[in-house]
Amino acid sequence: MKKLVIIGASGHGKVIADIAVKNGYEEIVFLDDNENIVECAGFPVVGKVENAENFFGEKIVAIGNAKIREQIQKNLTGVTILIHPDAVISRRVEIGIGTVVMAGAIVNSDTVIGKGCIINTGASIDHDCKVGDFSHISVGAHVAGIAEIGKGTWIGTGAIVSNNVSICEYCTIGAGAVVISNINKSGTYIGVPAKEKQ
Numbered sequence: 001m002k003k004l005v006i007i008g009a010s011g012h013g014k015v016i017a018d019i020a021v022k023n024g025y026e027e028i029v030f031l032d033d034n035e036n037i038v039e040c041a042g043f044p045v046v047g048k049v050e051n052a053e054n055f056f057g058e059k060i061v062a063i064g065n066a067k068i069r070e071q072i073q074k075n076l077t078g079v080t081i082l083i084h085p086d087a088v089i090s091r092r093v094e095i096g097i098g099t100v101v102m103a104g105a106i107v108n109s110d111t112v113i114g115k116g117c118i119i120n121t122g123a124s125i126d127h128d129c130k131v132g133d134f135s136h137i138s139v140g141a142h143v144a145g146i147a148e149i150g151k152g153t154w155i156g157t158g159a160i161v162s163n164n165v166s167i168c169e170y171c172t173i174g175a176g177a178v179v180i181s182n183i184n185k186s187g188t189y190i191g192v193p194a195k196e197k198q
């Protein structure tokens with residue numbers, strides 16, 4: 001029987017549970033440190049995050065914060081990759097463990113996606129991109145070809161990263177921003193064209 005342990009009983013976790021059902025997981029449970037949450041998307045919350053290793057099954061961390069996601073994933077065994085059947089992924093894409101790819105996402109040829117990433121609903125990443133570990137390409141964000149997204153960077157919903165652009169580690173790109181030139185300093189960037197938020 002395919003069993004999945006989802007760490008984080010959040011909205012993001014719900015979406016992951018749906019992907020798991022579509023991928024044939026027959027038993028799905030959640031772990032969460034909030035004792036008031038007893039179920040998520042119809043599946044039970046059966047324990048706390050620190051006890052994850054005691055639960056049998058493949059595992060996925062469903063926590064939006066990149067540093068927390070990394071911290072939890074690095075201590076886990078049995079971490080899997082989840083891809084919605086309605087995502088379109090080129091045959092020449094590499095995807096690291098712990099990454100989830102949501103419905104409607106498109107990833108084109110020769111792109112490398114690291115560990116623990118979130119490629120969210122309807123996001124696109126074009127050819128020859130590098131997406132660093134634990135980064136998040138939010139709902140409807142678009143990354144054009146030959147772009148590089150640094151580790152832990154969060155591309156906000158509807159944002160655009162133009163082609164050949166490189167963004168360093170641990171940046172936040174605000175919703176709707178358009179990044180047209182390299183970003184070499186970690187920080188929050190907003191607007192069109194994107195500028196560092198003061």
Ligand SMILES: CC(C)(COP(=O)(O)OP(=O)(O)OC[C@H]1O[C@@H](n2cnc3c(N)ncnc32)[C@H](O)[C@@H]1OP(=O)(O)O)[C@@H](O)C(=O)NCCC(=O)NCCS
Binds near residue numbers: 176190
């Ligand atoms: C960029 C962001 C992180 C800033 O958050 P914050 O630090 O809490 O900022 P605030 O909401 O306090 O706003 C501060 C100022 O920045 C402006 N601002 C915030 N986000 C902005 C954005 N995306 N584009 C343009 N301006 C923005 C606000 O209007 C405000 O301007 P003001 O000072 O003139 O009133 C946040 O607004 C954002 O875009 N988050 C992404 C959310 C997202 O994509 N979620 C996806 C889930 S899949």
